[in-house]
Amino acid sequence: MLLGFLPLAWLIASALGWWQWHLNADPIAQVTDQLGLWALRLLLITLCITPLRHATGWIRLTLLRRPLGLLAFLYVCLHLTLYVAIDQGFNTAILWDDIVKRRWITMGLMAFLLLLPLALTSTRAAMRRLGRRWQTVHYAIYPAVLAACTHYYWQVKRDIRPPLVYATVFALLMLLRWVRYRQKAR
């Protein structure tokens, strides 16, 4: 679990120029990209937990789901903050223009808005209050990760291979769920 903080620690160490680490010539773009990538990776890892539990029968794996999801959300928030606060300097006119004109930005914002209620309802109190509806609310993880994959795919300039790898992993994880759903329905 603590491993999930390593990318963030690495980015901070690079930004400070510790040891031989350093950021590249365009640090704002690099840090924003890396935070986004790690957010997506952690979301996909979070989605691996349930299939892994089914495969291994190890119930305790479920304990990892919430902290992993929240960690992913931390990266999402930092990613969004860098874009809004540092890259665009809170310029609301430009931000609004980006949101309405550029579908990859729209898609990224959508992913954030879908994840926000999941983070807010991640407490025990919220679970108790929502009861059975909690699970329904948290199915939003699927469209959220789909939106995140699409955001990445639409963002790249030319080399679509990396975003396709992530989309494929997501598709496989969804396929596992579908297969299990079919088996249970029978």
Add this chain to the structure above:
Amino acid sequence: MRKRIPTLSEHQVTPEGQYLSRRTLISGALATGVSLLSGTSDATSPTGTPLRATRNSTLSVSVPANSWDDITSYNNYYEFGTDKADPAANAGKLITHPWTVTIGGEADITGPIALEDLLKPHALEERIYRLRCVEAWSMVVPWVGIPLADVLKRFKPTSKAKFVRFTTLNDPAQMPGVRSRVLSWPYTEGLRMDEAMHPLSLLAVGLYGRTLPNQNGAPLRLVVPWKYGFKSIKAIVRIDFVERLPRSSWMNANPTEYGFYANVNPSVDHPRWSQASERHIGGGLFAARQPTLPFNGYAEQVADLYRGMDLKAQF
């Protein structure tokens, strides 16, 4: 008549000696952990053979040039990979000597010519140019090169020569990136004849007074400072005079996003991002964007070339 570039004075340019001492200062800052403010990466020493060149102050901007590190570590050169760090990592093995450029098409004199013979009649100039990438970042680069027009005229283009097409080396043995079909290889670019003949168009062979590093397009590259960086084709092996508008690799890749002219234009957005502002490289993690200038600040010299054209349609 040549017009002076406005607003800037020469004393602001960083000469190499001073640039080196500034780098030493920055290394010190790195050790104490404040590179967050300067945003500079590990210092590497300039490489390459020193060149004898005279600065062309009239055609140079007088803003400080980016560091050798920034210019040589952050490159778009898909022949060596699509990541910005790939060219610096993978281009080292490219053999740039001997090098032959083939001249073809609508000209009286055509055929292969050795790079030394191509350069021999010309005096090298240093020109400090702004570089604006289509990805909305920018640098200032001290190139060494020769005016493209002077070279092209030697081959006596005929009246049929309306455009010039440039071609990059396409060698899978030396360029790992061309094994994937991310662009249509070989990389090609083109200029209209009057653009190619413009005094700002430069054939560059050097950087910071030394021969070009491979990742920056050695041994011979184009520099057209009022256009987005992808027009400035690297490792040129062919120059053809042609009658019809040549299709470039980026036009083939995505004709709605990359046009033939590719003039820097803050009022014509890339379909997926705004071109109104740019991140100037070297400002660090907290630097504000700066506004992008029409024709990358060279409007006074080049706007006349496009008089009467709809620059939104012919982007």
